Amino acid sequence: MKISPSILSADFANLQQGIELVEKNGVDYIHVDVMDGHFVPNITFGPNVLQAIRPVTKLPLDTHLMIENPEDYIDAFAEAGADIIGVHAEATPHIHRAIQMIKNKNVQAEVVINPGTSINSIYHILSMIDQILVMTVNPGFGGQSFIEESLDKIRQLADLRDEKGYHYDIEVDGGIVPETATRCKEAGADVFVAGSYIFGAEQPEKRIQLLKEAISE
Numbered sequence: 001m002k003i004s005p006s007i008l009s010a011d012f013a014n015l016q017q018g019i020e021l022v023e024k025n026g027v028d029y030i031h032v033d034v035m036d037g038h039f040v041p042n043i044t045f046g047p048n049v050l051q052a053i054r055p056v057t058k059l060p061l062d063t064h065l066m067i068e069n070p071e072d073y074i075d076a077f078a079e080a081g082a083d084i085i086g087v088h089a090e091a092t093p094h095i096h097r098a099i100q101m102i103k104n105k106n107v108q109a110e111v112v113i114n115p116g117t118s119i120n121s122i123y124h125i126l127s128m129i130d131q132i133l134v135m136t137v138n139p140g141f142g143g144q145s146f147i148e149e150s151l152d153k154i155r156q157l158a159d160l161r162d163e164k165g166y167h168y169d170i171e172v173d174g175g176i177v178p179e180t181a182t183r184c185k186e187a188g189a190d191v192f193v194a195g196s197y198i199f200g201a202e203q204p205e206k207r208i209q210l211l212k213e214a215i216s217e
């Protein structure tokens with residue numbers, strides 16, 4: 001079980017401080033939400049920001065591209081230091097090629113699906129991927145409520161993994177707090193992204209501890 005705090009909810013003027021705090025408290029990844037103002041109605045970080053935070057942490061940078069034409073930026077994010085790159089199935093007609101491009105850069109390949117997207121659309125790439133991100137809110141903003149219907153998709157993906165012997169981790173993102181994390185874990189999730197729950201708190205270290213307890217029970 002892994003925790004991946006989303007720096008979307010960190011203090012952008014003190015990103016280094018936020019990252020060091022969560023690293024010190026035993027999280028597993030740093031989740032970087034890249035938004036382009038087209039695929040989602042919000043704009044955040046480009047490869048330059050990723051490159052700037054790369055030396056600040058030893059943790060893998062779990063990079064979630066919420067951008068149109070992700071193929072145009074995969075190399076830039078890989079060269080900036082991303083360890084995992086996630087591309088949305090909805091963002092490109094060539095998701096198979098995008099996954100190949102990520103793997104060719106020796107970066108872990110992730111496919112991401114929105115709450116309204118069925119797993120049928122990614123069925124034929126499941127054998128290739130290292131991680132699948134099941135969005136449990138509509139992407140674009142932190143602080144939204146968990147969408148219950150996502151649990152079915154997590155169960156289906158966990159069953160398929162067992163049945164076919166696939167190796168992917170199942171990551172969940174959006175509205176993750178101890179209670180939703182426990183239910184996602186029971187459904188088969190392995191990696192838990194949390195933004196506002198961790199960085200929106202006065203004592204993020206306590207929140208990390210509570211999340212850890214919720215997913216280890």
Ligand SMILES: O=C(CO)[C@@H](O)[C@H](O)COP(=O)(O)O
Pocket residue numbers: 006008009031033064137138139140141142143144173174175176193194195196197
């Ligand atoms: O990708 C996204 C939003 O598009 C997420 O990573 C959010 O940052 C999660 O925020 P919380 O729901 O945990 O506040």
